Amino acid sequence: MSTTTATGRNEQRHGMPYLVMTRQFRAPIDDVWAAVTESDRLARWIGTWSGDPAEGEVTFQMRYEGDDVPSERFVIDECEAPHRLAITTEAPYEAEQVTWHLELDLAEADGVTTLTFAQSVPDPAMAESVGPGWDYYFDRMVVAETGGDVTAVVFDDYYPALSEHYKAEFGS
Template sequence: MSTPTGRRVDRDGTTYVELVRTFRAPVADVWAAVTESDRLARWIGTWTGDPTSGEVLFQMAYEGDEVSGETFRIDECVPPYRLRITTTMPRDDGTEDHWRLRVDLGEEDGVTTLTFAQDLPDPTIAENVGPGWEYYLDRMVAAETGADPAALVWDDYYPAMSDHYRRAFG
């Protein structure tokens, strides 16, 4: 089982769950892994549409058969270092959830550090969101290092890591 790595970060009045992963790869390669649909397909999902329009439709690939696509608005894109996205997902009650995702990349001595963050308008959701991002970012590491992302077991993340996030965001 993996050890939880996410932490709470409060920035400009907003609470985020933040996770860091490192790759022995050039920053451009890691950037491609988080922005190119065929590379994303290996570990999380795909997108369709024209990113120059300012938004794409993102489809999770490992969440079961009934997951609909989410609109991802591209708020800021500075290749290969910074990506800011706002997701919009409809709820059953007719309202929408909006989450801001942050990806920051930096390279030093052939090692690229990826810092990922998602805002948490309701910190109680961290017990679900945190383990989910741990799982997907570990899938990314597996895909980018030649390991099999399918070898990762969801139950090693959720609910196994939920207590860590309840304590960090409680």
């Protein structure tokens, strides 16, 4: 079991609660942008997409959630390469269909690129599983981008271990 840390916080954006977390990379902004937007780079840590982003949407498939996870339609709301990507998707969450808003913002200073990720949390109770999930995936991204073995990042080290942090952060 590895030592993991909850890094997300609750932040109000657009009149609703968002889970917000950051990661830093000693890499140029264009390289980090590629890691979050190019399908083959995403495949190393979270999933793949298909389609033509110029049409305003792609189909995204999680690769590390099991074999029966349905693909999701990601609508591209904003894309200002290499600084901002905002997406809306609908996906099943437990017994219901949920609309998620995701935002990725990148900024580079002194050879370090900071990625700030935000996802809407329509129900505070969702944070106890969504938060650990994103900590897991962004830790996988860090490992992938530094040339490490992403299989060393184990989901069971994140969930339910980090759930209490997110319950407290979102008041659920």
